[in-house]
Amino acid sequence: MxxxxxxxxxxxxxxxxxxxxxxxxxxxxxxxxxxxxxxxxxxxxxxxxxxxxxxxxxxxxxxxxxxxxxxxxxxxxxxxxxxxxxSQPESKQxxxxxxxxxxxxxxxxxxxxxxxxxxxxxxxxxxxxxxxxxxxxxxxxxxxxxxxxxxxxLKGQQTSEESVQVAPQVAITKEIPDEIPFKGIRKKIAEKMTKSLFTIPHVTHFDEVDMTNLFKLREQLKASGESVGVSAFLIKALVISLKDFPIFNAELDEENSRILLKRNYHIGLATNTDSGLIVPVLHDADKKSIKDIHKEVKGLTERAIAGKLQPFEMQNSTFTVSNVGPLGSTGATPIINYPETALIAFHKTKKRPIVNDHDEIVIGHIMTLSMAFDHRVADGATAVAFTNRFASLIEHPHKLMMEMI
Incomplete structure (x- = not known):
């Protein structure tokens, strides 16, 4: 048996x-x-x-x-x-x-x-x-x-699109329940968030980033036939900034009284799904081009929403990103993805009057961000320097390009 x-x-x-x-x-x-x-x-x-x-x-x-x-x-x-x-008792196979x-x-x-x-x-x-x-x-x-x-x-077997069977669509009538089971993914999220909040002394730093020049670059790329999402640029700028400030790509090992500086840059992507918050991981983001990052982030997000992620696609993140701007968020105090040291959240980008380098009042695209960090590991001044470095790369995309040469 x-x-x-x-x-x-x-x-x-x-x-x-x-x-x-x-x-x-x-x-x-x-x-x-x-x-x-x-x-x-x-x-x-x-x-x-x-x-x-x-x-x-x-x-x-x-x-x-x-x-x-x-x-x-x-x-x-x-x-x-x-x-x-x-089989005979004395024989062995x-x-x-x-x-x-x-x-x-x-x-x-x-x-x-x-x-x-x-x-x-x-x-x-x-x-x-x-x-x-x-x-x-x-x-x-x-x-x-x-x-x-x-x-x-499968592609090698198919000779026409007619060979693909499409399941019939069925109309589903939803009923609102009186209660929701507190288990599975939702319960695990609660346990992890509670552990993070009661273990890590959280500090949240808020900042603004002028996205105007990056948006112009994206439009130029789009006109040339290259369509790349904003997230890919943000992640690439983050990885460069993390290399300059490795304390935020780290993990505190209290038991052995040491801070482990990670040499891999595995970016967690906080993703909202029907089952709750899922964090697929973009592994080795520092070794990928902006175009590759765009493609992989899109695929990971789609599989997370569909519940089709493989276990290895949710492992070993070193720093987590939460892009809640498209949902309409204007600010938050995010909880760190334990045992990481920091998490950054990107919020809504708004058109606002700004003063440019020539002292002219123009319309700019301003994105707010909030960065939660472990105050046992890093200090506020370091967090400000980190986000300043990140903002500089985004506000002047040519600097971002220079860092990739």
């Missing part, structure tokens, strides 16, 4: 809520067939079958929250009984195949089943398009099949 357990499918997750099962006791299942849907603190994920066989027992009821390592389902693997009957972390065999004599390495969402894409993952070439050096590999395989 094979034991399917809840394993860590997120960033150090410790528990998950069983949403519903795709199978029932007595059902025949095939390898990679969805068994159960689980809600973690960051995503909804499907656990799939590691083998073909029969569902013998479902242990946990839907709606229950269980710890990682808890047994969920028992499966009698196809051929297991037969192979045991044929060694099978060199991979075992998924969610499965544990009760007897060492049972056959071990091989499985293609792929994330749950990648498996779902393959199932929805009737693709056998064993037929898909993995481009990742680790041998893991990615969603890009599946899409590439």
């Amino acid at each position: 094979l034991e399917v357990k809840l394993h860590d499918i997120g960033e150090g997750m410790t528990e998950g809520e069983v949403i519903h099962y795709f199978v029932k006791v007595g059902d025949s299942v095939s390898i990679d067939q969805p068994l159960v849907e689980v809600q973690t603190d960051k995503m909804v994920a499907e656990l799939t079958s590691p083998c073909s066989g029969i569902v013998k027992q479902i242990v946990i009821e839907p709606g229950e929250t269980v710890q990682v390592g808890t047994s969920l389902i028992y499966i009698e693997a196809a051929g297991a009984v037969k192979s045991q009957q044929k 060694t099978v060199k195949k991979q075992v998924t972390p969610s499965v544990q065999a009760e007897k060492s004599s049972q056959p071990i089943f091989s499985r293609v390495l792929a994330a749950p969402y990648t498996r779902k894409i393959a199932r929805d398009n009737n693709i056998n993952l064993e037929d898909v070439h993995a481009t990742d050096p680790s041998g893991r099949v990615t969603e890009e590999d599946v899409y590439r395989f």
Whole structure:
């Protein structure tokens, strides 16, 4: 009998809520067939079958929250009984195949089943398009099949747009509930924000940035056929500023009485979703062009909103950005994404009369920002110097270009 357990499918997750099962006791299942849907603190994920066989027992009821390592389902693997009957007690067979972390065999004599390495969402894409993952070439050096590999395989199979099936749209009538469950992502956000606020002595610094010249540059680029979002420029300027002020790309290690200055620049992107605040991570932002940053930020944001982020896309941020200007925000005192040292929020950009370098009153585009920082690690004067450096790069885009040469 094979034991399917809840394993860590997120960033150090410790528990998950069983949403519903795709199978029932007595059902025949095939390898990679969805068994159960689980809600973690960051995503909804499907656990799939590691083998073909029969569902013998479902242990946990839907709606229950269980710890990682808890047994969920028992499966009698196809051929297991037969192979045991044929095997002699004194004979030993060694099978060199991979075992998924969610499965544990009760007897060492049972056959071990091989499985293609792929994330749950990648498996779902393959199932929805009737693709056998064993037929898909993995481009990742680790041998893991990615969603890009599946899409590439699918594109090679399709001969026309008619081969793509579109699910019918169904009208949904929403009812406003009397209460909302406090669990899953929302509960995890609450726990993390509480820990941050009661651990870190927050200080918030407010500033203004003149976006006029940057907007002009964007219009020039757009006219030449290059459309890049404002966020990409802001992130690039932030990374340059963080290199000049590494204290804000750091983490306080109180236990060992040291401040860890991070050499990687992994920018967290606070994103509002229906499930709550999600923070996908733009890894190695310092090594990417503005155009690449624009493309990756767009993709990460879209996957966050759709609930399709992979675990590695939410890990190891060193500094977080919250772009709430498009929502209409004019100011806030943001809470730091623990255990980081600082977080910057970009607010609404407004047209205002300003005095330019020639002492002329003109209309400018002024964006407000708020920067929360850990006062144990940095001081107010350093925060002001940091935002001044950032503002200088944005207000004079040629300086930003010079820093990338």
